[in-house]
Amino acid sequence: MKKQILKFIVLLSIFVIIHSGCHVNLFNRPNQTTLLALKNRYSISLNSDWTGKKPEILLATLDTIYQYADDQNDTFKASVWVISDEEMQDDVVIKTVNSLQLVTVNRDVFANEESEDLLETKKRLLHIIAQFITEDWSNIQAATLLLKDSTDRDVIELVLKELYGLSIVRKDTPEANKIAQILRKYVGEVHVSEFSNEDLIKLMKVYELFPRGLDKIPRMKYLLRRQQAPYAGSAWIVADCIEYDARTFRIKNQSEFKRIIIHEKAHFLWEYALNGKLRTAWSSLGGWHKDPNNNNRWLKSKNRDEFVTDYAYAKNPNEDWAESVAFYLSRPNKLRACSLDKYDFIDRVMLQYQEGGVPFKRLQHIDN
Ligand SMILES: [Zn+2]
Numbered sequence: 001m002k003k004q005i006l007k008f009i010v011l012l013s014i015f016v017i018i019h020s021g022c023h024v025n026l027f028n029r030p031n032q033t034t035l036l037a038l039k040n041r042y043s044i045s046l047n048s049d050w051t052g053k054k055p056e057i058l059l060a061t062l063d064t065i066y067q068y069a070d071d072q073n074d075t076f077k078a079s080v081w082v083i084s085d086e087e088m089q090d091d092v093v094i095k096t097v098n099s100l101q102l103v104t105v106n107r108d109v110f111a112n113e114e115s116e117d118l119l120e121t122k123k124r125l126l127h128i129i130a131q132f133i134t135e136d137w138s139n140i141q142a143a144t145l146l147l148k149d150s151t152d153r154d155v156i157e158l159v160l161k162e163l164y165g166l167s168i169v170r171k172d173t174p175e176a177n178k179i180a181q182i183l184r185k186y187v188g189e190v191h192v193s194e195f196s197n198e199d200l201i202k203l204m205k206v207y208e209l210f211p212r213g214l215d216k217i218p219r220m221k222y223l224l225r226r227q228q229a230p231y232a233g234s235a236w237i238v239a240d241c242i243e244y245d246a247r248t249f250r251i252k253n254q255s256e257f258k259r260i261i262i263h264e265k266a267h268f269l270w271e272y273a274l275n276g277k278l279r280t281a282w283s284s285l286g287g288w289h290k291d292p293n294n295n296n297r298w299l300k301s302k303n304r305d306e307f308v309t310d311y312a313y314a315k316n317p318n319e320d321w322a323e324s325v326a327f328y329l330s331r332p333n334k335l336r337a338c339s340l341d342k343y344d345f346i347d348r349v350m351l352q353y354q355e356g357g358v359p360f361k362r363l364q365h366i367d368n
Contacts, residue, residue: 030055041068043076049083053113061125065155077139079132083107092128094135101139103132123154130155134162156200160223164207165216168195169224169241179224179238187232190243195225199249206261209329213353220268225249235264258330259323266325270318273349283317285341306339 030046034055038044042062046055058081062068079101084093091106109124133139160166169175171192183190203223207215222241226232234248242264251257274282283289287301298316307313312323327335328346336343 034059038062041066043078045078045080047080047082049107050081052110054083054110057110057113057118057121058125061122062129064122065126065129077101077136079103081105083110090127090131091124092131094132096136101132101136103128126155127158130158130162134159153197156197160200160204163215164204165221166223167221168200169222169243170194175222175241176224179222179241179243182238183226183232183236183243186236187229190229190232191227193225193227193246195223196249199225202249202257203261206258207265209258209262210265211350211353214269214273214350217265217268217272219272220265234260237264237267255330259326262326262329263322266322267318269325269349270321273353274321278349279317282321282342282345285339285345286317286320288317288320306342308335308338 030050030052035046038046038055038059041059044058044062046058050058078099081103082105084104085107086104088104088106091109093104095102095104105128109121109128112118112121157168160168169179169192171194176192180190180192219240220242224238224241224243226243226245228246232245234251235242235244237243244260248257248260251260270279286307288298289301291297291299300313304310304313307320307323308327309323312320324335324339324342325346327338328343328350332343335346
């Protein structure tokens with residue numbers, strides 16, 4: 001009897017040892033809470049390649065960028081993430097399969113998953129996430145809406161570059177010196193200051209108002225933030241750069257902030273989206289004509305109440321356009337009330353670029 005009990009204990013021990021061994025090898029499954037959080041917060045599903053700490057690391061990295069709420073799952077487009085041993089550029093391959101995004105991540109990213117120092121892994125994941133969100137407009141929209149104000153700077157700048165083709169001009173760089181030299185003639189000495197993450201997110205939220213086909217515009221390449229210069233305007237365009245005065249980012253009135261940001265981008269549309277024929281057609285809506293005695297001056301035959309602002313009325317067709325586009329995108333009722341014709345004109349131009357992925361060639365074609 002004792003022998004049988006002993007045999008049973010030995011067998012039981014072997015079973016426990018084998019089973020715990022199996023537990024390590026076969027049941028190395030991620031925590032269900034982590035998987036649920038990925039699904040609920042980011043609409044991300046993982047396949048069975050995501051063993052060990054990988055799901056937790058992915059979730060933690062996403063959470064450092066986003067302000068999540070557990071009911072935001074319809075904000076991000078659904079995606080399935082898998083891991084592959086294949087070599088790939090930038091650690092990731094993103095494909096759309098039946099309206100699902102399939103994200104294939106390089107296994108090498110997680111080479112150090114068991115180590116204490118995950119900095120390198122998280123850095124590579126941040127770049128994968130940035131590529132994932134800029135791949136699809138609905139994701140970028142969700143992403144910029146949910147970006148934490150104090151998020152990773154690399155991600156914000158990558159989004160700015162990938163989506164809007166914009167780079168930041170930094171102090172003491174050749175671009176900064178070139179721009180400062182031009183500005184000196186108009187506003188005196190200019191000092192470059194750093195955009196905060198919050199400034200850049202605020203800018204992107206306004207750029208989102210434009211149709212997707214106008215996200216990137218040739219020659220609109222740089223953004224510069226200048227230290228407050230008392231005698232300069234809120235924003236200027238210098239060559240291929242929009243430079244904003246620091247005080248622009250302190251404007252509390254949202255409509256006013258949007259007006260300034262849209263206005264400057266609209267000048268690039270005037271330059272690259274409207275051909276001569278369209279510009280003439282636009283000018284006639286405001287009754288604009290050149291002063292026969294002074295070729296630099298514009299006169300108009302329409303009344304002040306057909307212009308959205310004093311500035312639009314005071315200057316020229318280009319400023320009228322920039323102000324009107326600003327109202328079209330931020331306060332359309334006001335533009336409609338001033339001039340239905342101008343509203344319809346801008347509406348027609350914008351409609352052409354409403355769908356994402358319209359190649360800019362179309363704009364250049366119109367420009368010819
Ligand atoms: Zn202007």
